Amino acid sequence: MLSSESCVDRGIVVGGLFGRSAELAQIERFLESVRSSGDIWMLRGDAGIGKSAILAATGDVAADKGMRVLRASGSEFEAAISYSILHQLLLPLRAEIERLPPGLRDALTVALGLGPGPAPAALLVCNAALSLLAAAAKQAPIVLLVDDVQWADRPSAVALGFIARRVELSPIGVVVSSRTGTASHLDWRGLAELETLPLTREASGQLVDARFPGLPPHIRQSLLDLAQGNPLALVELAGTLMGSAAHDWEPTVVVPLTERLEQLYSRRIAELPHDTRCLLLIATFEGHGDLRVLRAITDLAHLAPAERAQLLTVDDAAARVTFRHPLIKSAVVASATHEERRLAHLAIAEALAGDQERYVWHLAAATDGPDETVAALLEQSAPVILQRGDVLGAVAAMARAAEMSATRENRARRMVEAAYLGAEAGGAGNDLDMLLADARAVSPDSADSLRAATAAALLMLDGDGDLHAAIRLLGGAVEIGDHGWRGDDPAVEAAMQTLLQLCWYASDPESWTVYQRALSRLTDPSDVLAVGSAIIPDPVRTGAAARPALDALLATLTGEKDFGRVMRIGFAAFYLDRLGDIRDSSWRVLQYGREGGAPRLQVGALMYLCLDDYATGRWEEGRRLAEEGQQLCSTRVSQFLIFSFLYCRALLAAGRGDVGEAFELADEMTRWAQPRGVGIAMTIAYHPRVLAAAAQGDYESAYRYASAISPAGVLAPYVQVATSVMFDLVEAALRTGRTAEARAHADAMRAADVAAISPRMALIQCGVDALVLGDDAAVARLEEALAEPSAERWLFDASRIRLAFAESLRRRRAPSAARAHLLNARIGFAAMGAEPWLARTVHELRATGYRRGPAHRPPVALTAQELEIADLAAGGLTNKQIAERLYISHRTVSAHLHRIYPKLGITTRAGLRDALAEQESAGRPGSDG
Numbered sequence: 001m002l003s004s005e006s007c008v009d010r011g012i013v014v015g016g017l018f019g020r021s022a023e024l025a026q027i028e029r030f031l032e033s034v035r036s037s038g039d040i041w042m043l044r045g046d047a048g049i050g051k052s053a054i055l056a057a058t059g060d061v062a063a064d065k066g067m068r069v070l071r072a073s074g075s076e077f078e079a080a081i082s083y084s085i086l087h088q089l090l091l092p093l094r095a096e097i098e099r100l101p102p103g104l105r106d107a108l109t110v111a112l113g114l115g116p117g118p119a120p121a122a123l124l125v126c127n128a129a130l131s132l133l134a135a136a137a138k139q140a141p142i143v144l145l146v147d148d149v150q151w152a153d154r155p156s157a158v159a160l161g162f163i164a165r166r167v168e169l170s171p172i173g174v175v176v177s178s179r180t181g182t183a184s185h186l187d188w189r190g191l192a193e194l195e196t197l198p199l200t201r202e203a204s205g206q207l208v209d210a211r212f213p214g215l216p217p218h219i220r221q222s223l224l225d226l227a228q229g230n231p232l233a234l235v236e237l238a239g240t241l242m243g244s245a246a247h248d249w250e251p252t253v254v255v256p257l258t259e260r261l262e263q264l265y266s267r268r269i270a271e272l273p274h275d276t277r278c279l280l281l282i283a284t285f286e287g288h289g290d291l292r293v294l295r296a297i298t299d300l301a302h303l304a305p306a307e308r309a310q311l312l313t314v315d316d317a318a319a320r321v322t323f324r325h326p327l328i329k330s331a332v333v334a335s336a337t338h339e340e341r342r343l344a345h346l347a348i349a350e351a352l353a354g355d356q357e358r359y360v361w362h363l364a365a366a367t368d369g370p371d372e373t374v375a376a377l378l379e380q381s382a383p384v385i386l387q388r389g390d391v392l393g394a395v396a397a398m399a400r401a402a403e404m405s406a407t408r409e410n411r412a413r414r415m416v417e418a419a420y421l422g423a424e425a426g427g428a429g430n431d432l433d434m435l436l437a438d439a440r441a442v443s444p445d446s447a448d449s450l451r452a453a454t455a456a457a458l459l460m461l462d463g464d465g466d467l468h469a470a471i472r473l474l475g476g477a478v479e480i481g482d483h484g485w486r487g488d489d490p491a492v493e494a495a496m497q498t499l500l501q502l503c504w505y506a507s508d509p510e511s512w513t514v515y516q517r518a519l520s521r522l523t524d525p526s527d528v529l530a531v532g533s534a535i536i537p538d539p540v541r542t543g544a545a546a547r548p549a550l551d552a553l554l555a556t557l558t559g560e561k562d563f564g565r566v567m568r569i570g571f572a573a574f575y576l577d578r579l580g581d582i583r584d585s586s587w588r589v590l591q592y593g594r595e596g597g598a599p600r601l602q603v604g605a606l607m608y609l610c611l612d613d614y615a616t617g618r619w620e621e622g623r624r625l626a627e628e629g630q631q632l633c634s635t636r637v638s639q640f641l642i643f644s645f646l647y648c649r650a651l652l653a654a655g656r657g658d659v660g661e662a663f664e665l666a667d668e669m670t671r672w673a674q675p676r677g678v679g680i681a682m683t684i685a686y687h688p689r690v691l692a693a694a695a696q697g698d699y700e701s702a703y704r705y706a707s708a709i710s711p712a713g714v715l716a717p718y719v720q721v722a723t724s725v726m727f728d729l730v731e732a733a734l735r736t737g738r739t740a741e742a743r744a745h746a747d748a749m750r751a752a753d754v755a756a757i758s759p760r761m762a763l764i765q766c767g768v769d770a771l772v773l774g775d776d777a778a779v780a781r782l783e784e785a786l787a788e789p790s791a792e793r794w795l796f797d798a799s800r801i802r803l804a805f806a807e808s809l810r811r812r813r814a815p816s817a818a819r820a821h822l823l824n825a826r827i828g829f830a831a832m833g834a835e836p837w838l839a840r841t842v843h844e845l846r847a848t849g850y851r852r853g854p855a856h857r858p859p860v861a862l863t864a865q866e867l868e869i870a871d872l873a874a875g876g877l878t879n880k881q882i883a884e885r886l887y888i889s890h891r892t893v894s895a896h897l898h899r900i901y902p903k904l905g906i907t908t909r910a911g912l913r914d915a916l917a918e919q920e921s922a923g924r925p926g927s928d929g
Contacts, residue, residue, distance in 0.1 A: 017050075017057055018210070018231070019203025027058050030173065031065060035141050038167030042149075042193045043177040047327060048232030049198060051177035055145045058175055062143040067173075068136065069143050073322065074151030075329070078287030080396050081358050082385055085156035086129060087112045088288050089144055092318065096136050104128035111155070113355035122155060123588075123595045126162040133163065133172055141171035148326055150182035154392055157185035158595050164191060198229025207234055232325060265331035268309055275302040280311070281336050281344045283321055284329040285362070291319040296351045342366050357381055364400055375404035379414060386421060386598070395422040399435065412442045416452040423458035424494065424600065432459055450491040453477035454498050461502075462638040467677050471502045471511050478518040487525035496522065496529055497568055504536060507679035512537050512718055527553060528565060532572045539575040540715045540723060544756035547576060554581045563589045563597070567604040575720055577758035579612040580793065584891055586612075599637045603629060603644075610648040614655075615760075617795030617832040618898065623652050643669050643681040650688035654695055655796065657835040662692040683709055684721045690728045695836035703732035713744030715752050723754060723761060727797070730768045731804055746772040759790040760797060767801035771808060786821075789863050792899055799828030803841055815848035822848065831902035862903060869896045870904075874912040 017024065033039040043051045059069045072088035090097070090112060097108055107120035108128040120128075133142055146152065146160065164174045178184055180195075199207065204224050208215060211234075215223070223234060269277060279294065279302045286293055291314070294300060303321065306312050312323045323329050333341065345366035352359045360377040367374050378401035386394035395418050402414035419435040436456055454477075457470040478485065478495055485492040499518060503511040519525070519533055531553055534546040553569050560566050566589055570582045579586075586605040593602020606629035613622030630645040650665035666685040673681035686705045693702035706729035710722035726749055733742035746768045749755075755762035763785045770782040782805060785791060791798045802825040809818035822845045829838035862870060872882045879897075883890040901907055904915035 017053055018207040019199050023054060027061055031062055034143060034173035035171055038170045038172045040164045040167060040174045040191050042188055044180050044195050046180050048230045050231045052147050055147055055175060055177055059145050067141040067143050069145060071145045074148035075287035076151045077285050079151045079153055080393060081361055082153055082155045082393050083111045084287060085146060085152045086159050090129065093132055093136055096132060100132060104131050113358065122158060122597050123591050126159045126595050129159050130163050130166055134170055137171045143173040146176040149176040149186050150178045150184045152186060154185040161187045162595055199231055204229050204234055207231060211235060262327050262331050265328050266335050269331055269335050272305050276305045279303060280306055280332045281340060282347055284332045285344050286348050289321040291321060293351050297347045364404060370406040371404050372406040375401045378404065382421065408442050416449055416455060420451045420455040423455045450477050450495040454495045457498055457502060461640045467506055471506060471514055474499045475514040475518050478521060485522050487522045493526055493529060500532055500536060505678050505680055507683060507718060509718055528568050532568060535572045535575050538717050539720055540752050540754060543576050550576055554578060557582060557585045560585060563592060563601050567601055570608045574611060577760040579608050582608060583612060584889055599632060603632060603637055603641055607644050614648060614651050615796065616793055619652050619655065619832050622648060643672060647684050651691060654688045654691035655834050657695050659692045659696055662688045683719060687721055687724055690725050694728060699732040699735040702728060703736055706732060712741035713748050715748055727764050727767055730771060734771060742772050760794045763791055763794060764797060770805055795828045795832060799825045803837060807844055810844065810848055819848045819850050827902045866896055866900050869893060870900050870912055870916060873897060873909055874916055
């Protein structure tokens with residue numbers, strides 16, 4: 001990493017750098033680091049301060065060392081075109097692209113506009129780019145140089161950030177420059193960064209003396225004073241000062257340095273031939289400096305006057321023209337007439353007819369006034385851009401389509417669609433409300449459209465608005481009209497899925513009545529909506545009947561590319577304890593979001609993974625993901641969604657015994673939710689309170705909190721979390737002498753047949769019955785349920801049931817039977833870090849007469865599959881190799897090992913061989929599971 005102390009300053013001048021000896025040494029060290037293990041570097045500084053010179057010097061030194069240099073430059077005129085920067089960087093590797101595996105090759109070819117095909121996912125493009133660079137770097141180290149990254153398009157910036165974080169141990173270097181005070185899509189947090197400071201007075205003088213020998217002293221002095229160490233200003237202002245000397249010119253008029261430099265370039269451009277000025281304008285708008293595109297438009301001989309004027313350079317080997325500074329491009333555009341700019345865009349569009357996205361953007365820029373054909377092309381490009389993960393780009397395309405629309409109705413419709421795309425995906429900025437308002441102003445009828453109502457409802461939540469008003473708005477929009485809605489209408493599907501979510505937030509009978517009334521107006525609802533509508537409002541009463549339909553949906557998820565569909569299926573899967581079935585899909589969605597995809601989908605994936613981690617004992621991973629989700633909501637999506645991650649953090653804190661934190665987080669949820677009427681947040685806030693109270697042994701409070709969710713003997717309708725505290729309520733009731741209440745709740749559970757909802761609910765039902773009834777039949781059912789392989793998945797539930805049941809067994813003077821359950825519970829609690837329950841378990845073990853030692857350590861049963869995985873892992877196979885051997889996913893292997901380690905009393909793979917040998921010598925029991 002470069003140190004700021006070494007960065008004295010940087011400058012540019014014909015013949016080399018001045019005052020940059022320390023930086024040149026740093027370049028040498030950087031490139032050596034690239035050769036051995038990869039490295040990254042960002043330069044920040046003002047316009048003209050010398051960032052481009054440092055990049056150029058880095059490229060020259062790298063080339064001299066035999067490295068391959070790939071260059072790109074951000075352009076404010078192509079910042080809206082997806083993968084513009086990546087196209088510049090990777091075009092020289094086009095031959096290598098063809099040698100990639102088909103999936104990666106096709107993704108990169110489509111993203112770069114080099115071939116047709118469906119729009120690839122952003123993560124696939126990122127991986128393809130990284131794979132391409134890694135393969136090319138095997139031939140020679142590679143250095144990526146990106147100037148003016150503040151103008152990089154979002155998908156390229158995401159890909160660049162992805163690559164920069166993965167160059168370690170690869171001979172790949174990444175150097176980018178960014179102008180101080182500008183925002184960028186590139187996430188450079190935690191990576192090497194260096195401010196580019198002005199030249200010292202001494203270095204400035206050296207540059208001036210080398211570039212302008214014999215400059216009169218008073219002009220030299222004025223130049224140094226005016227330029228203030230900005231090397232570009234030192235070079236460009238000298239001519240102005242010398243030309244003004246005869247008039248005793250003094251720099252008394254204060255003009256911003258950037259503006260003064262742009263004026264100088266404008267005068268120089270005005271002196272060029274007309275054809276050269278036109279070609280400069282085309283090169284500016286084209287953005288890539290691609291000589292092949294320019295040659296297809298006009299004669300490249302017209303570049304010669306601009307080269308002689310030192311406005312640009314032409315690299316024949318790279319087939320690229322490069323402006324000496326971005327201010328020149330700004331001056332070129334400012335100097336052109338409206339008609340010249342229009343014709344330049346039209347010429348570029350014609351030359352790029354095979355690149356649909358760039359073609360339509362330039363065509364739109366070349367079109368005066370409304371044009372329905374162009375508007376339709378822009379509208380068609382928006383979903384493709386969104387699918388690539390560029391939310392802002394998609395919204396911009398749809399908003400531009402609205403501007404180009406030929407009728408008021410189409411203009412309003414496209415404004416609404418732009419607002420909906422941004423609101424539904426999340427992370428699209430703060431201008432979406434304005435789009436809706438403009439749509440209503442253009443066409444009042446647009447306010448009644450389902451798309452407008454859906455977008456408005458989402459924006460009301462994101463803007464901290466009234467939840468119940470949003471429900472009334474959207475429910476009313478669905479109910480308008482004398483006809484039913486068709487479920488295969490995308491606008492209807494989106495509206496109903498949003499209304500389902502809103503009513504879940506409200507979690508009250510009145511809101512669900514609005515939803516059911518709206519649902520009744522649909523004919524042929526989609527399979528996902530039908531299943532969600534059957535399960536989510538009241539899973540206790542309707543969930544079991546919907547299990548076969550959910551199974552059918554889950555079976556479709558392998559390779560599913562519609563991540564919105566994945567998340568909607570996950571919503572229903574959660575309430576039937578099937579989040580494990582969408583775990584792989586959730587990770588895919590999360591990675592898509594991390595690499596620039598729709599943030600709202602990323603939030604959903606994080607939520608499902610957190611909840612599954614809590615239930616299955618992956619508590620450390622769950623904590624990290626919950627913190628990531630909370631940060632994402634705070635910075636990119638919506639404060640409204642934070643409560644879900646506060647809930648997960650509170651549950652995990654309570655489970656670990658961090659009682660104070662659990663109560664603080666629960667109270668924070670309640671304070672936020674109460675004035676907004678977010679019933680689900682107020683209700684689920686009691687869940688961590690129940691757990692925290694039980695962790696302290698305060699069963700009176702635990703009973704009171706559990707009863708606040710759903711009273712004893714009742715499984716309240718539309719209160720989905722009631723199933724999560726059934727066992728807690730019964731245990732707390734028994735411990736506080738409320739035997740009748742415990743029995744009433746057990747009866748209510750059996751009457752509702754909660755066991756039919758899922759294997760987890762069946763396990764909890766058996767645990768409750770064993771505690772409440774205590775007869776031989778109930779005990780036998782629990783023993784059978786705990787022996788089921790599926791019980792292993794619900795580590796926290798199973799461990800708590802074992803502990804409570806063992807306590808009752810010890811009280812009934814059955815210490816040996818109690819001990820077996822306590823040993824298993826101890827393994828589970830220790831693996832999770834559930835300290836309060838672990839302490840209770842150890843205490844109970846002592847009470848049974850158990851003492852630590854090999855003689856008292858019975859072998860722990862592994863299932864047949866666990867045994868096979870453990871043997872293969874002990875033999876040295878990786879998770880991937882085991883997965884291939886057993887025809888399962890590598891994540892499934894990882895999950896099994898996560899359960900195997902605590903069973904064997906080890907914490908790492910290294911202990912597997914000895915632990916298995918110990919089991920063997922003890923007469924290791926297997927299982928048919």
